[in-house]
Amino acid sequence: MIATLSLLAAAALLVSGCGAEASTPKDNALLVPELNKLLPQKVRDSGVLTVATDPQYPPCDFTNQSGKIDGFNHDILMEMAPRLGVEIRQEGIAFDGLLPGVQSGRFDAAMECITDNLERQKTVKFVDYAYATKSVITTSENKHGITANPLTTCGLKAGVQTGTEFVEDAELFSKNCKSEGKDALQITNFPTAGDQNTALQSGRIDFAFSNTATGVWQAKASNGRFKVIPSPLLSRTYVGIVVDIKADDTAKALLGALEAIVKDGTYGKVMSKWELNDIALDKPGINLATERPLELPKICGSCGS
CATH class of the missing domain: 3.40.190.10 (Periplasmic binding protein-like II)
Incomplete structure (x- = not known):
């Protein structure tokens, strides 16, 4: 589990920069060929899927004391990589550049506990993998x-x-x-x-x-x-891996990899490691804010008192 840090050390982790962090698929036995075929040709040719993140949100994504990207999102991606048959490379940027970076084609995807909502679905697609409160x-x-x-x-x-x-x-x-x-x-x-x-x-x-x-x-x-x-005005939401709104096959590939690690128990082990079982999503999906909407908060005065 996450080590306890001093306040200064924690602050250093939250504000420190980082470079790229990658996985290399090592177990060909885990490869699902049908998923690999869904990836863009440029990804299959290079063998690299680039995923942007803003590593300042532990335990979602953060820069650890070794200067590497860490967090439960990182662990999920590293387990997805061998199923997809490619290396997954994370790159750290500012949060407000994540969605534009995907839309411009600079990144294949973005993952940083990004809330799936109807407004964002107008420009990008979500492959939802967890809840967030x-x-x-x-x-x-x-x-x-x-x-x-x-x-x-x-x-x-x-x-x-x-x-x-x-x-x-x-x-x-x-x-x-x-x-x-x-x-x-x-x-x-x-x-x-x-x-x-x-x-x-x-x-x-x-x-x-x-x-x-x-x-x-x-x-x-x-x-x-x-x-x-906590507050009754703050909703429970889905968080997802973001891909371009037209990247249907990439979304299907990522969803398939998520479903594979859920089915074999790997996803559950990752969430248990980070003590996040309460936000685990047993049935990942695409654009769940539309497909399986959750109740949104409303003005309620002194609710929660």
Whole structure:
């Protein structure tokens, strides 16, 4: 399981850069030829599938103390590689460049606990492999008394990372505050998760929005200096590997590899290793936000109190 780190070490992991990280398929016995044939010819010719990530979201993706990309997404990809019969190479970039990088053809795919939603499905396709829950994160002192009641955040300074679904979440919180005659959130956008975390630690913001698994990891890594708070205004979602909207065969290949590791138990072992069984998705699929929609949160006033 993830080693406990000092606050400074955790921060270093969250803000450090990284190069490419790759897998090499070693076991031809695991190859599923039908899946390999679905991959683009350029991928089959090169033997490399390039997957972009923003490695600042442990335990999804992060740069470990050896300077290599790590996380449960990394482990899933490494197990998918031999089924596809290609090397999977991860490259670290900023989050807001992930989807454009796939759309432009710079990357074959992107994977970084990216939420599958209807708006994003207009431009890309998702191969969903897990659930995600979201939470509010603040310092352990919680000096403003934030609780699961979303009205306790009204008027406070909130941090979100540019390009993430948390931008829309913060807007929903503000609308909820206004519906009760309270002040909206004072929202600051940050280019990276590291910048957001620094602002939270320094007191420039009062709280931030986070993937729950990432928030829990951060709280553990900092010896309890952060507090993770659930909210009924933050939904459970699907997260998926992103491919170009026209890349139907690539999506089918990735889905087939996921189904293979689910069926043989490898996927379950990865999720157990990272203590993420509660977000495991036993039936991966394509564009599940459309095909198997989950309930979306609505303005609810003081719900959660």
